[in-house]
Amino acid sequence: MTRRCPRNSGGSSDGVEVDEGLRNKSNLTQVTHGRLGPTSDVYSFGVVLLELLTAERAFQPTRPSPNLVGHCFSEAGAPRVTLDASLDAPSASTKGLVDVARRCTRADVGERMTLEQCIEQLVMLESSESERQAAAAAFRAAPPVPPRVLVSAATTRSSEASASFRDRPLRVLAVTLNCGDAPLKAVELRAFLRHGRVARRGTRDVLADVVAVTLQEVKISSLFARVDRLIEAHLSQHERVPNACIAHLQARMFLLVFRRRDVAVSDATHGRVIAGGLVKGACCAALTCAIADRSYRLAFIGCHLVTVMLERLNDALRKILDAFQSLLSSEAVVFTFGDLDYRIHTTYDDALKDADAWATVVRLTTERSVPRLAALDGLTRQPQVNIDACGLAAFWTPALSFLPTFKCIKGVAGLRYNRKRVPSYTDRVLFRPGSTTDVTCVAHENAPAVTSSDHKPVSAAFEISAGFGNVHGDIVDLATSGGAAPAFPPVEDDLQLPAQPKDVSDLRKGDVVAFDEAHLPGHEAFPCVKLKQLGAAVAKVLQRNVKASFYQGLSALADRLILRRPIVRCIVVVQDRILVVDTRGRTALNYGGTGTVKSNRHVSTFSHASYPRTKDRDVLALHFRNPPKANWYQVAQSTGLLQAIQRRRASFEVMSDQPSRYAA
Structure with missing residues (x-):
């Protein structure tokens, strides 16, 4: 239902008429609201749409209301849009287009549609129209229904069609x-x-x-x-x-x-x-x-x-x-x-x-x-x-x-x-x-x-x-697609467990533990990846040899954890301790192997957690006091980890009757 805008009385070309119309529409919006912008573009689009629907010009002095918008859409009452008789379109499509034009030309700038909403609404109208045309074409192309007469050939065709429908x-x-x-x-x-x-x-x-x-x-x-x-x-x-x-x-x-x-x-x-x-x-x-x-x-x-x-x-x-x-x-x-x-x-x-x-x-x-x-x-x-x-x-x-x-x-x-x-x-x-x-x-x-x-x-x-x-x-x-071996097969562990398991509070860096109740009773394990920052030596070399703006951008990337090397770890919350265990490259904990303790901190020394600028909640830094330290980790269950730490710390404070000095 597209066509050219009407020619003016002076016989000017269609292209000139459109340019003048758009310029006049912008002036109308500028006079009303004092400025031009995206909202005035939406207003101009609504006026052009009205011109296409009514075959009338945007400004006509001979009309009771020279402005086409005021002529079609009064402040009170239903729209008075007289559609062009040459339009070949269903009423559903034209009503939808009239509604789009009305919403684009509202006097209140805040009530107008945005350009994205205009596109969205037009796509929906186009979709409905294309489906209607396809259905109509399919109906016209369909063969007529055979009459119900006792003719063997017609009966055979009817039975074949019904059987085909039943078998579909x-x-x-x-x-x-x-x-x-x-x-x-x-x-x-x-x-x-x-x-x-x-x-x-x-x-x-x-x-x-x-x-x-x-x-x-x-x-x-x-x-x-x-x-x-x-x-x-x-x-x-x-x-x-x-x-x-x-x-x-x-x-x-x-x-x-x-x-x-x-x-x-x-x-x-x-x-x-x-x-x-x-x-x-x-x-x-x-x-x-x-x-x-x-x-x-x-x-x-x-x-x-x-x-x-x-x-x-x-x-x-x-x-x-x-x-x-x-x-x-x-x-x-x-x-x-x-x-x-x-x-x-x-x-x-x-x-x-x-x-x-x-x-x-x-x-x-x-x-x-x-x-x-x-x-x-x-x-x-x-x-x-x-x-x-x-x-x-x-x-x-x-x-x-x-x-x-x-x-x-x-x-x-x-x-x-x-x-x-x-x-x-x-x-x-x-x-x-x-x-x-x-x-x-x-x-x-x-x-x-x-x-x-x-x-x-x-x-x-x-x-x-x-x-x-x-x-x-x-x-x-899926009943036969799986592998015969475990996803993380056991490896030959060269780490020797101690003959007598140590108390959790006595574990030190380098001690070997197993993920079982004998070594870590009542533990909560959270597999993670430790994110190691760029080395200080590399940072100094870059700072000396590149522009300051480039170095700042590179540092920002490092802060967002894009240029950090991943190391597989497991954070274990057990009793009143927070352990970081090296799982030796394996991310599953039920393989029956061992791990090496990398750090052992008391829950009371935990200060707070921070997140990167990207607000990726799977990545966080755990901050500790006495001595102060922070490491970045990528933890799938970051919320569960923090909740486990808070529970253990609350239990310790209640049992020891100490004030909560380290509340996050």
Whole structure:
């Protein structure tokens, strides 16, 4: 519905008319508000939109109200917009455009739309219009329904069509995105939702019957309540299933389920939201979908887990499955998807276990060596005993066919990775077939074009049909994918434990301890990485030989912990002591080995914790007194570590009846 602005009476060209119109519109805003800026640009856009809709000029002295905005939008009452008769557009689109023009030309500058909101609204209108046109074209191209007459050929064609409809599988699209504490952009939805399309056959789109979307770390702002409406407007051929949609403010996550309009849904329900500990958020929804004379029970579990040791990550997932067991019947097809936080571990490859993990994984991504990256995946390559223990053996996952989706640099299209984390496949889709259904995985994709988050969206398309619990497609069976050896195999320990374990208060630097109750009774262990600063000698050389501004920038980078060398450690809070133990390069604590004590401080000497300028809460410095010292650590459970220290210190102060001089 685009066309040129009307010519003026003097016969000037269209280009000159547009330039004059824009200049006049700016003058109107400047006269009213005394200045030009982004708000005046929005006002000008609204006036141009009104000119296109009404075929009238922005300023016409012969009108009762010469200003077009005042003529169309009075201060009180409904808009009086007379649309151009030559426009060929549905009323829904024109009403939406009139509303955009009204909101852009409000007299109060603070009430006007922003440019980003204008783009977002226009994209939503364009999406709805394109879907309407596609549906109309498909309806016109469809063959007419044969009349109900007793003719053998017509009866044969009708029976074949009905049989084909009955045999059609139920198509399901599962999509996950960790928003990375950034607002969801409507313009990026088509990159991974694609209006609910799962395939394309010729010129026709094949739409999913059920679309399930889970979002994690959604930014808490005024747009939080509009996220579901943005997705619903994008999926214009689908309807939301109200009882199967969940929005949780504390967990900052969504689980939204949509159905195609010709799919009947019944028994839709959802469970309570789980949040706390290692689970940032988990929710479950279940529903029954019917196509023709067959019905299928579906269950969707949206998850957001915290990265820790594999065993504890598996335990958290096990607790989630147990909590929603009442919704996961044996006949239900279960989809568990979201940010499961399973990481890539170079220790699974003997040739890579001693190399720098980040550099090694980035090199493999540059070479696009997806099979080697999949062989390092923590979900599928962890010990099989761990998979069996947490209940994942009943699940399958689509085979990896793309590069890691985390941690990418924000604002950059494509896959470029931030050095703060090892690139990994954290965003996953798992599925379990029902006892009376077969499941086929037909697609598994990511969306590198999304730039608002440090995660890339992941989507998987499935076809569900009646069967006996079989699975098909390019998939990985978690019941057999795990390794036979432990993820961190025991090594020949040359450290000799003392014949008699020492008391915790008597441990000194260099003493050997084991992570058991005999040496560390009642301990709380927190695996971490010590971040060592650049050497003082290197800093002096740089300070002498480079410009001051460059050196300050380099120092700032060092302060943000980008140029520090990682050293594996474990902070142990036991009794009234805080120990730092060298785990000799291993990050798991249940390997049955030993460690060397690096420091032993009393809880009363702990002063406070500080964080870097990047406000990365996984990285912190522990400050001690008597003598004063501070070291930087990267701890996955930083909150749990500080809580453990505070509990032990409070217990010591109560038992010793001492004042709290070192309160943080």
